[in-house]
Structures are given as C-alpha cells and as structure tokens.
Amino acid sequence: MADRIVPLGEKRLMDVKLGELGSWLGKRDFTPNGVLASIRNGHDRYYNKYINVKKGGIGGVAMLLVGYVALSYMWEYDHLKHDRWRKYH
C-alpha cells in the first residue's frame, strides 16, 4: 500500500515505528495552543464515539467514572501506603 509520503510529525501514533518514537515525540506540538488542540481533539474523539450517538450505552459514562476512580486512587496512594498489611512484598 503505497500512500503518499507523510512527514514524521504528522503520522498517527499507531503508524510510528518503535525506533522513530523519540523523533516523533520531538516533532509534536507542545506549545500551549498545541496542547489545548490535542486535548480538544481527544475530547471530541471520545465524545463522538461513546456519547454523541442515538442509543449510547452505559459504557460512555462508566468508563469516565472508572477512570476518575483510578486517578483519584493514584493521587491518594501516598496517604494509603500506611494502610498496608505487610511491610515487605
């Protein structure tokens, strides 16, 4: 499949070869505008796939809630460390 040559910075993550990962990261747009654009892009993709449909299931919201639970657990981990049952694992 001979598509036109796409410059490295514009390739999607799944199309980047493992060795090119570093240079691909370097080419990405880390300006505030670029970060905002990528956040907006990700939001739009999630929204249009799971929520903006005629018959959306519980998955769309449930995944967000599970993600929130996991994230808050990770932020609290330093606190929770003291509740461990054993000292050595």
Add this chain to the structure above:
Amino acid sequence: LGAGLVQLAHLHTSPNSQAPVPALPEKGGKTRHGIIPEELFQILYPKTGVTGPYVLGAGLLTYILSKEIYIINHETFAAACMGTVIIYGVRKFGPDVAAFADKLNEEKVQKAQEVKDLAMTSLAQAIQDEKKEQWRAEGRQMLFDAKRNNVAMLLETNRRERVHMVTNDVKKRLDYQIALQTLHRRMEQEHMVNWVEKNVVTSITPQQEKASIAKCITDLKVLAKVQQAKTTA
C-alpha cells in the same frame, strides 16, 4: 471594480455548505461489561484467543493485590457494596431508563422536525404567492390599456359636450336675431295698415257717407224686388 464583482458573485450564497447534516450513529463504541472497550479484546484475539483479556485481567489483579499496589482497607468493603448496588440497579432498570431517554430524544427531534416542516411549507407557500404576484404584475399592461381607454373616452365625451354647448349657444343667438327681425317687420306692417285705415276712415266725408248709405238703400230695394219676383215665380 474587481472587489465589487467579487461581492456580487457572493450574492444569494451562504458560507454554510448545502449538504444535509450527517445523521448521528445508531450505537456508540462497544464496551465489554460496561467499562472495557471492545477494541482491547479485538487486539488480543489473534494472539491469545477469547480468554486472553480475561487472563490478562486476572493476572493484573493478582499482581496489584500481592504487591499491595491496591490496598485492601475499609474502603474496599464500601466500594464492593456500592459496586453491587450499582450493578444490580443498572441491570434491573437499565432498559427502562434507556427507553425513557430515547422517548425524550424522539420528542425533541419530532418538535424540531415539525418546526422545520412548518417553515418549509410556509416558505413554499411564499414562493407560490411570489410567483402569483409576478404573474399578476405581467397583467398590469392590460390594466393600463383599459385605464387609457377610459381616459380617452372621458376626454371624447367632454369634447362632444362642449361642441354641443357651442352649437346650442350659437343657435340661440341666431334665433334671437331672427325673432328680432320678424318683430320689426310685423310692427312696420301693422303700423302701416293702421295708418292707411285711419287715413281712409278720416277721408270718408259725411256727404260721401250719406250718398253711399242712400245708394245702399236703393240697392237693397232692388234686391228685395228681385227676391220677391223670384219667390212668386
């Protein structure tokens, strides 16, 4: 002038595209057990078959429990209770809530559709009326012709009335002159006749009168004699 032409080219066009809005997809992305996207199972299927992601999940669970990355404390029990209740509630009331939400959505869409249909019909009606008005405007020529005819007729009537008035007036004046002349002649005639009579009457002297009366008596006697002779004969 070039800028004006460009503006002209944009008349009656809008920047919005005319293509119909694409419909929403029917179903969202699939998720297994509500929280794990189906894509994970599809990615692992060629290498590990159907049980692969489950084995992955079990292994991960064992790992985080044994290394106490996930710590079992009082909150675990709370989470377990809440999870049970939530899952039971979703399983039992899920379809009903989904049907209700679908009904709400449908009503919204229906209302919007009604508004759109109403707008379409009213606009189509407006187009019809506009075309009718254009057709009527074409007929205005005939209206103007009729009005022009009317005005011409009025003017003609007016002119003829005035002509009549003029002839009547002229005739009246001429009749007056004629009447005046006949009056003059009649008066002259009568005056002359009266004058002749008066002169004749005054010229009859009394002697002439006696003589004429005597002549008349003798004539009457002769006539009487003749008459008597006629009746006896």
